[in-house]
Amino acid sequence: DTEVTQTPKHLVMGMTNKKSLKCEQHMGHRAMYWYKQKAKKPPELMFVYSYEKLSINESVPSRFSPECPNSSLLNLHLHALQPEDSALYLCASSHPTGTGGPAQYFGPGTRLTVT
């Protein structure tokens, strides 16, 4: 069972569209993450939020814009994506490092197709 939820499960969007991915957790975690996973590859970190502040941006293109409105929610706003951005987008959460162990828990993912 996962306590990290993601919506939508699937998303198809054109290159001129604007869409958002949503992630929610109710485990009291104060760190949240976005990962991108291409087919047959491991997940790759995109962004980390710690205490609602962006702490890591892995040089992600500006067409991906993260937002953390509160400690339970994480959004990823998408604009002017390219077909190569098609992937599984995974959200995760954890306690911040040093408090209760930094084990990360993942949501079920959003499968994004850019046409």
Added chain:
Amino acid sequence: GIQVEQSPPDLILQEGANSTLRCNFSDSVNNLQWFHQNPWGQLINLFYIPSGTKQNGRLSATTVATERYSLLYISSSQTTDSGVYFCAVGQYGNKLVFGAGTILRVKS
């Protein structure tokens, strides 16, 4: 950055067989997790094990931090164990680096 190598890359088992998956890492870590990714993409936490040994049912894991490796043991494998097994390590902050994974196929 830290390197994470998993072996074997692919593994085919007959139902009921046992297996050992290995994860080598190139530097000291303060986080090591094993995940199972099912065919629908869900990453399921198996173990958080930066050091020591843990067991959960038919699965167990051992991390020898001083020698920079971790092992995942699967006993009496079932077809539902099929999928990709990832080892992921963290050194500082909250950044996890994943290995390339081991694809496991269990045949009935």
